[in-house]
Amino acid sequence: RHKFWETQPVGQFKDLGDTSLPEGPIEPPTPLAEVKQEPYNLPNLYEWITCDMDSEEICSEVYNLLTNNYVEDDENMFRFNYSKEFLQWALRPPGYFRSWHIGVRAKSSKKLVAFITGVPAKIRVRDTVVIMAEINFLCVHKKLRSKRLAPVMIKEVTRRVHLENIWQAAYTAGVVLPTPISTCQYWHRSLNPKKLIDVGFSRLGARMTMSRTIKLYKLPDSTVTPGFRKMELHDVPAVTRLLRNYLSRFVVAPDFDENDVEHWLLPKENVVDSYLVESQETQEITDFCSFYTLPSSILGNQNYSTLKAAYSYYNVSTKTPLLQLMNDTLIVAKRNDYDVFNALDVMQNESFLKELKFGPGDGKLHYYLYNYRIKHALRSSELGLVLF
Ligand code: YNC
Ligand code: MG
Structure with a gap:
């Protein structure tokens, strides 16, 4: 075979x-x-x-x-x-x-x-x-x-x-090979539903009109969490501590040091974006969220040539509820003109996907290790690793 x-x-x-x-x-x-x-x-x-x-x-x-x-x-x-x-x-x-x-x-x-x-x-x-x-x-x-x-x-x-x-x-691959350590699903949150429907990325739901759909996915203009701001270079040590501590709970996860965090998570325009919550009282960094930018070419559409997509990367909540943190992330993505926000069902993502109006995608993503055996396949929520 x-x-x-x-x-x-x-x-x-x-x-x-x-x-x-x-x-x-x-x-x-x-x-x-x-x-x-x-x-x-x-x-x-x-x-x-x-x-x-x-x-x-x-x-x-x-x-x-x-x-x-x-x-x-x-x-x-x-x-x-x-x-x-x-x-x-x-x-x-x-x-x-x-x-x-x-x-x-x-x-x-x-x-x-x-x-x-x-x-x-x-x-x-x-x-x-x-x-x-x-x-x-x-x-x-x-x-x-x-x-x-x-x-x-x-x-x-x-x-x-x-x-x-x-x-x-x-x-990772979309195809099944010998043998996945885990299989994940992509979920999609419409930010610009009209365009997504026009290009065939999504379809108008049953008994839905375009205007009801636009209203359904509408997001506020500004974030709600006090102290929510973009990550900066001086945040690298605090973010590294927060992230290392969080990732330690998953079965498979990267072992990031400060150099890795600076490279992989410090915002880089149109590549990677990271936001965090700085406590107004203690200046402590309590929460973190990030996404990377990966557009798709739209093949053979008269009106549009690219879909601007954000992909959920690493998110950590200790004080701000994850649901609220991710809603603020969606607001930021919408404000920056992304058409869709994608997330895998890895880490704790399942806890916010449905509530924040993500819909399941059709493709699966399989995770693999080469020359390393795992006894039993892992649940996607046991994965703390995101590859591009
Ligand atoms: C795939 N994605 O099963 P068998 S993901 C691995 N990853 O082998 P041919 C793949 N293997 O089944 P084609 C694969 N896709 O007979 C196919 N295969 O044992 C296997 N697509 O080769 C396949 N990019 O050359 C079969 O196939 C054999 O001409 C068939 O080329 C495949 O980057 C491909 O989806 C994917 O460009 C290059 O279809 C081509 O079809 C293509 O006859 C569009 O190949 C782009 C695409 C894949 C994205 C990715 C991860 C790749 C992981 C590779 C495995 C790494 C192993 C670890 C190495 C380091 C080890 C150390 C230490
Ligand atoms: Mg070939």
Whole structure:
């Protein structure tokens, strides 16, 4: 069934019920000298390149490949449109390896036809912090699909991860592979219902008119929580403490230090936004919320070309009820012209989704670990990890 994945150190479907298998690494690390030193073979017309994401020119080539060939919804109405600034942010966190930004070019035309990336991350699984690669942006040009190029891309990134003495990875995908550690669902909160209906993202509900729908999703102009403000550089230590403490309750979560928080959560225009609640009495940071910006191209619509979407990232409530904190987040997103606010049912998100008028999406998102076995699949609420 899975000619490639059956050969890889991942949980296999046939082992699903077998509780005698221990949790942890499936294979031990091999001595570094035994890691293959040369890249895997590509079909003759193609060559490997390492993509320098500092270069505007390379970054544009990657952007164009993804804009035209990356993930679409099941009905091919929308395609993710990660911005160049987003790609540079996502691919250059603290300690990143340039060698993990891998492209494939056609030798004759030099055209970029495939891409895959990794970035390093410390991920805690129960009590163990594991240095992993987060693998993302696997993309093969539409004209080269179904030629078994993806397994070569995956083996090559694995080899380059191994060369850094790292032996585990985390990734998400919309497709079912051997075997998810958890399966999540996307939920969508309309901010601009008229546009969402016009472009076919959502439909007018039964017995609903457009004006009733607009009224249903209306949000106030200003946030209600006293002390709610944008995160700033000087907040990094307090936010790190708040977030570390919160994430410690989940089974799988990133192990963020201050450098990570500065990179991943300090607001960056049109990439990531973070807000917090500063107590008016004690100046203590009590609550935190964040989202990242990932527009989608709208395919074949006369009136609109992009959907501006915000994706819930990490949220922590200790004093402000999570429902109120997230309502303020929606208000901020609406004020900044987002059309829709998306969230997975991870962490404690289930507690606000229905009440804040999110509706379930149709796609599922599966979470995977490479070379790390988990005994039983996790509930989505046990996941404290968000990948892009
Ligand atoms: C996928 N998304 O099952 P089997 S998510 C992993 N992730 O293998 P071919 C995938 N594997 O089943 P195509 C996959 N999609 O025979 C397919 N596969 O064992 C497997 N789409 O290869 C598939 N981006 O080249 C099958 O397929 C084999 O030409 C078939 O290429 C696939 O980034 C793809 O959805 C996805 O660009 C590149 O369809 C192409 O169809 C495409 O014949 C649109 O491949 C964009 C898209 C995927 C987004 C993502 C996470 C990727 C994770 C990869 C696995 C990482 C493992 C850890 C490595 C480091 C380890 C260390 C240490
Ligand atoms: Mg292929």
